[in-house]
Amino acid sequence: MTMTSISRSQIYxxxxxxxxxxxxxxxxxxxxxxxxxxFMRWLTVNVPGDAGREILLERPGPPAxxxxxxxxxxxxxxxxxxxxxxxxxxxxxxxxxxxxxxKGVEVTDEPTDRPYGIDFGIRDPFGNRIRIGQMHPREQxxxx
Numbered sequence: 001m002t003m004t005s006i007s008r009s010q011i012y013x014x015x016x017x018x019x020x021x022x023x024x025x026x027x028x029x030x031x032x033x034x035x036x037x038x039f040m041r042w043l044t045v046n047v048p049g050d051a052g053r054e055i056l057l058e059r060p061g062p063p064a065x066x067x068x069x070x071x072x073x074x075x076x077x078x079x080x081x082x083x084x085x086x087x088x089x090x091x092x093x094x095x096x097x098x099x100x101x102x103k104g105v106e107v108t109d110e111p112t113d114r115p116y117g118i119d120f121g122i123r124d125p126f127g128n129r130i131r132i133g134q135m136h137p138r139e140q141x142x143x144x
Contacts, residue, residue, distance in 0.1 A: 008044065010056040011084030012077055013126045016043050019057040022124050026103045027088075029055075039063055047088070055086065083127035093118040093134035100132075115140075 013019040020043070023029045029045040032054045036042075039062055044054035058064070060073040076082035090096040093111045097120050101107060108129065109121035119133035 005052065007052060008054045008056055009084075009086070010058050011086065011124075011126075011128050012060050012073060012082065013057045013124070013128075014059065014074060014077060015125075016041055016057055016059060018125055019043070020045075022105075023055070023057065026100065026105055027130075077127055080123075080127035083123075083129055086128065086130045088130060088132045090132055090134055093120060093132065096132055096134075 020031065023045045024031060028048065030048050032044040032046045032051055034041070034043050041059070043057045045057065046052075046054050060070040060077070061067070062070070065073060073082055097107070097111050100122060106123045107120065108123055109119075111118050111120040115136075117133050117135040119131050122130045122132065124130060
């Protein structure tokens, strides 16, 4: 058996409508699926043009978590202690950084030159950490 791709990742958010505003309105992602399953809202976004890789924006709760555990996860998330981590790429780190700052996105690290490229850090409204990088070709990494 051989795995062929990663199709979905998941991060917890406290408010899915606020998450849509951030991930679609500020980061420029697009809604992939927004479906009421009855027991939960299945809400995924993706980078434009990459619909095969979705990020599930999930509220802590059933069916994955019982109510007590969901409350603990929400509490940890609010404190910034249980956030997820996303890595995104861009063609122009400095311009992307400037655009996000103009939109009021919380920046944790300014663009920095590194052996693998230029990257910077932001945080979503729920404490999830996001790194955005303009990557060098892999061949350059070993030379750096």
